[in-house]
Structures are given as structure tokens and as C-alpha cells.
Amino acid sequence: MSVTVFVPGDSSARSVGADEVAQSIARVAAQRKQPVRIVRNGSRGMAWLEPLVEVATDASRIAYGPVAPSDVGALFDAGFLRGGDHRLRLGPTGQIDWLRKQTRLTFARVGVIDPTSLDEYAAHGGWVGLRKALAMTGVSIVDEVMQSGLRWRGGAAFPAGIKWKTVLGAVGDRKYVVCNADEGDSGTFSDRMVMEGDPFLLIEGMAIAGLALGATEGWIYLRSEYPDAERTLLTAIDEARAAGFLGDDVLGSKKRFDIRLRRGAGAYICGEETAMLESLEGKRGMVRPKPPLPAIAGLFGKPSLIHNVMTLAAVPLIVERGGAFYASFGVGRSKGTLPFQLAGNVKHGGLVELPFGVTLRTLLDEFGGGTASGRPIRAVQVGGPLGAFLPPAKFDVPLDYELFAQAGGMIGHGGIVVFDDTVDMAKMARYAMQFCAIESCGKCTPCRIGSTRGVEVIDKIRAGDRRDANVALLRDLCDTMTAASLCAMGGLTPSPVLSALDQFPEDFGLRTAART
Amino acid sequence: MTHASPSDSTTEHQLAAIDSAIERLRSLDGALLPILHAIQDELGFVPREAVPRLALALNLSQAEVHGVIGFYHDFRSVPPGRHVLKLCRAEACQAMGSDALAERLAHEHGASFGATTKDGAITLEPVYCLGNCACAPSLMLDGKTHGRVDSARLDALVEGAR
């Protein structure tokens, strides 16, 4: 009888040697005539333990990590195929504190199952939501989404249900469900982990949306930086179609829904939904003015439900267990869970799914364990390149959309990038402006020209050239960008810039007394 | 540019790749990006000669096709080196020392952004996040992501590509 060994096929695990570990295990197993079945699962999200190898024993899955190819011989010597003791043994995976303390709703299967095995997806509760949805009316599905309190996970955090209602009521000879898998925000990888680790979940979420709204076509806009996710998704889509979950007659319902995947081309702005639509139509990714709302006139002018991967991936559970179940997690008007992503200079980085309301301090201390460098944390950036930098004094604010916004932050896609005390915040402010200059779609002057000017002005401030006058100029520039940009690219770039300036004036050569 | 004969640098093989990508994908909705990707997947870049052919096949102006190619960071108009190295320049990787890797590439390996090394081995490009931010700093070499890259790993990867 062969023993099942899990070695993640997730691209992050592969980036630190998972393929070599899998090969090594296969080779040593063959040499020692100890048959193994190697499953390339998703990642459990404990990045510092990757490559994390798990062995299925009678009682539970036993984890070892981080495993290097050179450890494999010793692991066999230690009898790891029976869960034997070894310096890298972490115990039963589910009991590792870091995992045990999480609330994994969206990530329940990620790292557990073989990502493209339909059998395993079904055996772990897959397709229950879709089957239930087939017996429901569109209106009642939309009601569940409304009740769940689910809000857009891609950034803006409006209630998802309202968008569903709009598309449901919109008239068109064809409707689309568009999945925004551009995941452009640095410091975020939850979309990638789901697409690589549980792709049927996204497919199921899109199919439910399609059935509810009478949309027959699902499009996924996937960033080109994710070739592994592309391969996995394409395989999963083909399998789902062959098994009747997609196609002209979804599970014998006579209803049609199918999914196609399109690859982005390295433009951050194409994560903005209207630029994404332009890109999907084969054009330059220029932001469209709104109205019309994409829900009314979106892809190819047709009513389109656009959601982020995380939003769509929350849908199967909401339909399966009911909106009220989902809404029982979280605080205030921030319902459900959010998969936070701990990144950058953090000791224990990775994916932490928790109900809203947790504080940054809990995430950084209890989960993150401080910095990777061992130095003090000086700042974190939450919500991607357009998010504010926050100093430790703000770490006790709960991560709730409203409260966090009051504190000057933006939860966005839930990415948290940690910096230690060697960071130069004036350099980070410069980078924010430079990023905007590189990625601006060019439609509005404040964003296109203002960001380039911003880089120059920050350079002067850093060089000590007429510092006060240039700081005033920088603030003016930021005001203009905030007020006169068509989209959040230009509109929010001032947020990291000004938060760096206000919270860390000493890095700009200003007296610390200016701290607000 | 006119529909005149292909420039000398455009080989038969390249023209065949362009035509086959157009033939296979032209009927898709929003076909231009998928075709450009298919051409670049095959050739490593999008040759100038693709522009009039794409314009003709998709009923667009050459200016429109040019505009699209120029808008997206991914599409190259000149052939890359034998390997393409994309170094992540975004925040999480900066927090873990990616700037030092960029300097090392410049000073030790003669690689600068947007250019190919003199020996033709490596084209270096910036990338803004590879979704590997918890194993930073990261880079992508020929489509495979590498994480926790220190100077020794960087040197080994670069030397391996030479």
C-alpha cells in the first residue's frame, strides 16, 4: 500500500524548492522500495514553512517543514511515512496554532485537496451550493447574497448584493459574469492561492452567479504574472465542462453557462474594472468614465457582474449555508471573513483568514511573529500600493471597513506589507509616485503628469532643496490628484505619499514635531 | 509602415508564427490580446511585421494595433535574450532587499532594466508583484518564480542562465 505524501504545487512553494523536494521524495521512495503517491496540493498558507510536506497517516496528516531536498533521506530514515519524529516535524497539520486559530471559510479546502481532482472537490463539499442554486430562483439567490452582507473584496467594499440586483434587473440579449483575477496589488496573493489551490471553488461561484442572473458567459481576466494559476484554471475549466458543471446544459438544467480565460499583459491599471473591460475587448486599458455602470453596460456593452476572485469564491458557501450564516461572522457592517495576507519583512508570513474585526497588532504579533529581520516594525502598508502607511501607534484599530477607514487606512484586498526600522519612508513615497507614473493609463493630467512631477519634487525634498516650499508643492500636487483624477489610481496615490510624509516627517528631513 | 515586403529581420518562421496565431484566434471576441500573446509566446516578441497583418485581419487601423502593443508592459518589440529575468520591484520585495538585488544585477552581472546583457544571455525586466510576497524577494526566470532570493541564489540563477 502506498503512502500519500502532499508536496504543494503552489507557485510560492515551488519558488522555494517544492518541485525538487517532490522529485527527491519520489527518487528515495523508489530506491527504498517504499511506495508513495505524491499529491501536489495547494499551499496551507504558512509561507515560512514552505516547502511544507505532509504525510497522510491513519490518524491525521503530519506536517514537516520547511523541507529541503537534502533533508529527504533523513526524513525517510526517521520513518516520516509513518509520521516519525524528526527535527522538521510539526505535528498534525490541523493542530498547528497558526492554522488552528484561523476561520477558514473561503480557504477551507486550499492546501487540503488535490486542486484539479473533481472527486476530491466533491468529497470535500464542492458543488453543494451550485446544486442548491439550480433549484432556486434568481431573486432568491440574490437575496441570500444581500443577506450575507458580502462586500466587494477587490477594493471598494460596496455591498455585493446591490450589484447582483442591478445586473438581475438589467436588460440585455446576453449577460456576463466577469472575474477580476488581475490581483495587481503588491502584497496580495489570496486570489492566486485559490486559483492554484481550489480552482473549482471559483468556477462554482461564477456558475452560481451566472445562473442567478441569467448570464451565460463567464470571463476570467487573469494577470500574466500568474502562469501557474493559468495552467491550473484551464485544466479545471476543461474538467468541469467535461463533467457537466459548465456548458450548454449545466447539470441537466437546460441552462447554459461557460467560462473562458483571458490573460492580462502586465498593466496594473487593468485591474480597474472598466480598464479591464477595455482590455478584454482587445483594446488599450484606458479607464472608462462611469456611468454607465458595468452592471448595466459592461463587457461588449452588455450587463456584466464584475467581481474579484475572493468575492466570487465566497458565493458557494453563502448559497449552501445561507446568507445569515455568512453574516454571523465579522463585526459591524463588515460581515464574514477576510483572507489577510502577511507579506514583506515578516517572520511568519502567509495567508490568515479571520472574521473582520481582528486588529493589525494581533495579525502582526500573534500570526506574523514580528519581522523577518528581527528588528522592530516601523510601518505597514495595508491595501496595496494605493494604501496608506501606518505606524505602530495605529495597530490597535480593528480591521473593519468603516473603523479602519476612519483611522486613515484602507483594507482593500487585505494585503499587509511589513517594513522594519531600516525603511526610508521618503523613498517609499517616491516609489508610490513613480509607480503611478509607470502605471497611469494616461487619460487624466493630474495622474499622468502629477505623478511624474511628484517624483521630481520628492527627489528635491530628499536632496534638501528648498525643502519647505517643495513640501508645500507636494501637498498641492496631492490635493490636485485626489480631487481631479478619474479613478483611484491617481486619486489614491496621495494616500501612501501623504501618510509617509505625515507619519514619518524625519525621513523627509523635516522636524519630527510636524507629526500629526 | 506599408504592406510592402517584410523587413529583412523578419524571417519566414516568424511570419508563419504570426499568420498561424491570427488564423487560430481571429474569430475570438476581443481577439487582439490573445493573438499578441500567442505571437510573443512563440517568438519572444512581437515583430513589426505583425502590425499590418493584425490590422488587416481584425479590421483595425495600424495605429490602433500599435497603440495596444505599446500600452502593455508585457509586449516586446525586439527579441529578448536567451532568458528573461523579471525582478519584482514592488513593496514587499523592497522590504526584503530587492533593491540590493537590482544593484547586484547591474554591477556584478551587467544587467540593466529593459535591456539584454552583452552576451545575449539575459533580458532584465521589472515586474510589480509576482504574488510571492510572503517569500520575498522574488524574481521570475523564464516563467518560473523564485522566492527568498539572496545574492548567492541570484548569482547561481544568473550563472546557470549564461
Ligand SMILES: Cc1cc2nc3c(=O)[nH]c(=O)nc-3n(C[C@H](O)[C@H](O)[C@H](O)COP(=O)(O)O)c2cc1C
Ligand atoms: C487602479 C485600480 C486597480 C485595481 N486593481 C484591482 C485588481 O487587481 N483586482 C480586483 O479585483 N480589483 C481591482 N480594482 C477594483 C476594481 O475596479 C473593481 O472594483 C473590482 O474588480 C470589483 O470586484 P469586487 O466587487 O469583487 O470588489 C482596482 C481598482 C483600481 C482603481
Ligand code: SF4
Ligand atoms: S486617474 Fe490615472 S489611471 Fe485613473 S483614469 Fe486617470 S490617468 Fe487613468
Ligand code: FES
Ligand atoms: S511584492 Fe514582490 S512578489 Fe509581491
